[in-house]
Amino acid sequence: MTDLLPPVSSALLGTGRTEYLSAGTGTGLALAHGAGGDVELNFGPLIRRLAGSRRLVGTRYPGTGASDPAGDLDVFALADSLVAALVREGHERFPVVGSSFGSAVALAAALRHPERVTGLVLTVGFSEPDAQLRTVAAVWEALAAAEDPAVLGAYLISMLTHPRLLAELGAEEHGAQAAAVGAGLPVGGLLQITAATRVDLTGRLGEIAVPTLVVVAGADRVVLPATTRLLGERIAGAEVVEYPGAGHAFTEDEGxxxxxDVERFLDGHGI
Incomplete structure (x- = not known):
């Protein structure tokens, strides 16, 4: 059974109506979620582990939660909003943990705000889209156009779920989960995954000059493992950890x- 999250609060940031969530007490830690994801969904295990020693703060992208669905989804704009939320919470310097598309946001934060970002954790991330991610985005768009959220939910489950867990799903449970996932997608999910296909940061990876942990999922079916490994190869001094059997969304044990591993990395570098 999954442990309950510590209390999480929300607030709106600026005139563009960006919602951010915060939890815990201590030094600041910025959280950048994935396309179609959310702060609690993508970072639950980290919030549970670190809320006693860190103030974890993550913005919701346009079209997620109460954030303005018409907001700018460029990674540098998203990075600016995330940094602004941490500063509003009283944190001048902090590391950034990114998940999937959020890893690109984390990279953009380090590039745009080098005076504030002290380290990076790039989980199942990328600096530009690969063929697999572009295909996922194209299928998502086609299924969304067909206006069948249950089929879209089934597709996303097939891409995100650990193969062992997928094999254990009976037809009735699979159908119920697909309907729930399809109905629960944020209104901005499609725009967010589309924005992920426009990321172009590979040429700037050599500019990253902070401690960096790259987390690779060896069985990822959304972002190719080789794409995530590239971050470790191109960022000077980056540490790489790989979970060979993990998919794009981690199981509870993997989480x-x-x-x-994130806690050890942050503590080891004193950030």
Whole structure:
């Protein structure tokens, strides 16, 4: 059974109506979620592990939660909003943890605000879209146009779920989960995954000059593992950890291991 999250509060930031969530007490830690994801969904294991020692703050992208669906989804604009939320919470310097598309946002934050970002954790991330990610975005767009959220939900489950767990799903449970996922997608999910296909940061990876942890999922079916490994190859001094059997969305056990690895990295570098 999954442990409950610590209390999470929300607030709106600026005139563009960007919602951000915060939890915990201590030094600041910025959280950049994935396309179609959310702060609690993508970072639950980390919030549970670190809320006693860190103030975890993550913005919701346009079209997620109460954030303005017409907001700018360029990674540098998203990075600016995330940094502004941390500063509003009283944190001048902080590391950034990104998940998937959020890893590109984290990179943009380090590039745009080098005086504030002290380290990066790039989980199942990319600096530009690969063929697999472009295909996922194209299928998402086609299924959304067909206005069948249950089929879209089934597709996303097939891409995100660990193969072992997928094999254990009976037809009735699979159908119920597909309907729930399709109905629960944020209104901005499609725009966010489309924005992910426009990321173009590979040429700037050599500019990253802070401690960086790259987390690779060896069985990822959304972002190719080789694409994430490229971050570790192009960022000077980056540390790489790989979970060979993990998919794009971690299981509960993988999530706990990931949170422990993130904690060790942050503490090891004193950031």
């Amino acid at each position: 706990r291991l990931w949170a422990l």
